[in-house]
Amino acid sequence: MNLDLVYRQAVLSVAGNPRVEALIKGRARSLVRRYVAGETLEEALRAAEALEAQGVHAILDLLGEMVRSEEEARAFQEGILVLVRALAEKPWPKYVSVKPTQLGLDLSEGLALELLRGILREAEPKGVFVRLDMEDSPRVEATLRLYKALREEGFSGVGVVLQSYLFRTEKDLLDLLPYRPNLRLVKGAYREPQEVAFQDKRLIDAEYLHLGKLALREGLYVAFATHDPRLIAEVKRYTEAFGIPKTAFEFQLLYGVRPEAQRRLAQEGYTVRAYVPYGKDWYPYLSRRIAERPENLLLVLRSLLGG
Incomplete structure (x- = not known):
C-alpha cells in the first residue's frame, strides 16, 4: 500500500x-x-520584496480557480492586470502565474483565450512573464491548446506546466518541442485516478527526473518546481556533469516551505523563485x-x- x-x-x-x-x-x-502572503496585493508585494532582499525572486499568484460565471472570470482578469501594472513599477524580475479555470476555462475555452490574450498584451511590453498553470487531468488538453494558441499568435512571454505523475506527460512534452516552451515541471498536486496517473511516489519521482533531463537535453529552459532534496541534488549533479549552465534552468519552491533551502540555492548561484500566493480564495x-x-x-x- x-x-x-x-x-x-x-x-x-x-x-x-x-x-x-x-x-x-x-x-x-x-x-x-x-x-x-496575505489577502491583498500590498501584502504580496511586501513578501516579494522581502524575498528579493534574500536573493530569491517571487512568482506572484492571485489565488482563484474554477469560476462559475463570466463576470467572475473578468473580475479575476482585472485583478491580474492590476498585479501586472504594480509589478511593472518594481526593479526586480516580474513573474505571475494564472490558472485557466480562474479565467473561465470551464465556461468557454474561447473566453479563457480572450482573457489570457488581454493579460499578455499588457504584460509583455512591461516585461512581466506569465506562467499558465496546469490543473487537474480533465483540463490538461484544453490548457495545452490555450498555450499553443497564444504562442501561435506571437506571444513569447508565456510559459506552461507539466506534471510528472500523469501517464500522458512525456507525449505532451514531445508535442510541445516545436514551441520551445519555457517549462515548469511539477510532480502534481491533484487527486487523480490510477487510470491516468502514477500512484507510487517512487515512479513519480523517477518520471520527474526523466522528463526534466529530457527537456534539458532538448535545450528547453526548465523550472524545476520541487522541495525534495534528493531531486534537487540530482538536478544539480546532472547539470554539472553535462556542463549545462545555471542560466539554462532554475529551481522553484513554495512560499513558506524550506526557506533556508531557497536562500542556500540562491547563494550557490542558482536562479530561485518562490511561488507567492495571495488573495481571499x-x-x-x-x-x-x-x-x-x-x-x-x-x-x-x-x-x-x-x-
Whole structure:
C-alpha cells in the first residue's frame, strides 16, 4: 500500500466537505499565513520584496480557480492586470502565474483565450512573464491548446506546466518541442485516478527526473518546481556533469516551505523563485499543501485546537 497516496487522497477528500472547509476557514488562520502572503496585493508585494532582499525572486499568484460565471472570470482578469501594472513599477524580475479555470476555462475555452490574450498584451511590453498553470487531468488538453494558441499568435512571454505523475506527460512534452516552451515541471498536486496517473511516489519521482533531463537535453529552459532534496541534488549533479549552465534552468519552491533551502540555492548561484500566493480564495490552495505533507495536517489540528 502506498501510504503517501492514501494520505493525500484522504486529505483531499475530507477537505472537500463544506463543514471542514468552514471550520478551517474560521480557525486555521495561523497556518494560512505560513503559506499565503496575505489577502491583498500590498501584502504580496511586501513578501516579494522581502524575498528579493534574500536573493530569491517571487512568482506572484492571485489565488482563484474554477469560476462559475463570466463576470467572475473578468473580475479575476482585472485583478491580474492590476498585479501586472504594480509589478511593472518594481526593479526586480516580474513573474505571475494564472490558472485557466480562474479565467473561465470551464465556461468557454474561447473566453479563457480572450482573457489570457488581454493579460499578455499588457504584460509583455512591461516585461512581466506569465506562467499558465496546469490543473487537474480533465483540463490538461484544453490548457495545452490555450498555450499553443497564444504562442501561435506571437506571444513569447508565456510559459506552461507539466506534471510528472500523469501517464500522458512525456507525449505532451514531445508535442510541445516545436514551441520551445519555457517549462515548469511539477510532480502534481491533484487527486487523480490510477487510470491516468502514477500512484507510487517512487515512479513519480523517477518520471520527474526523466522528463526534466529530457527537456534539458532538448535545450528547453526548465523550472524545476520541487522541495525534495534528493531531486534537487540530482538536478544539480546532472547539470554539472553535462556542463549545462545555471542560466539554462532554475529551481522553484513554495512560499513558506524550506526557506533556508531557497536562500542556500540562491547563494550557490542558482536562479530561485518562490511561488507567492495571495488573495481571499486561498482554501483550495491550502488544501493541496496539507495533502502534500503530514506535518501540515498537524499544524492544522493545532490551529483548530488552539482556536
